Amino acid sequence: MLSAFSNAALSATRSRAPMTVRSISSSAIASKDFVQEIYIKELKAYKAPAKSADAHKGQVRDFHAPKAPQAPSVSTSDISSELDAYSKSEPDVAEASASSSSSGSLLESHEDVNAWLEEAKKPVVKEHH
Template sequence: MVASLVARSFTRSATMTASRGFATSAVAGRDLVQEAYLRELKAYKPPAKSADAHKGQVRDFHAPSPPKAPEAPSSSSLSSQLEAYASSEPDHADAPAASSSSESSSAAAGGSAFLEEARADYPKEEAHH
């Protein structure tokens, strides 16, 4: 019986403190910093700008001059240019040098000699059973 009285008193005190913990007051709900910030934000007036404030920041636009049409060459200048091209020799810059004549002879022998040398470098594979 004593245990039941202790248990009842314990549950009563627990419920009373729990109910007190959830109570709120109007004073705790106010945020003084937020109210001061909003008040200052509403009272802010930006400084007035003069009408010539953009003068140093923006350049005046000037459209570029239109391009000139290329001149059409005359038929006599075209024919002389074609004759000069036909009579010119082709460039021999891509021709092999005389010192690499041994390389060019091995290239002429074909790719089979190269493949045989490459196969000789690898070890022979034994048949797997």
């Protein structure tokens, strides 16, 4: 019996079709881009047109250094006369009146604040409709 079983197993393995193995490649097939090759070839072959020596004329202005500044003319008599006029002048009256009026407005605003605070302390009366 053992021989019959081994013969059947041997014949079964021979009757099988040969196994085909298919491999999967992860690298892409390199395809040439003819348009890109022609474009690169034309870029390499390009020669820029030569510019003339006077091409910059009209585009750039000539540089002229500015004139050196001159010191102002001041005489000692002018300075002394201005200092004398300043020392003889009286202090501005507008500053004194402004300071007194500002202190008065401070008192008024202080009174207004106190009145507002007293008004705020009063209880709120709710009227029912």
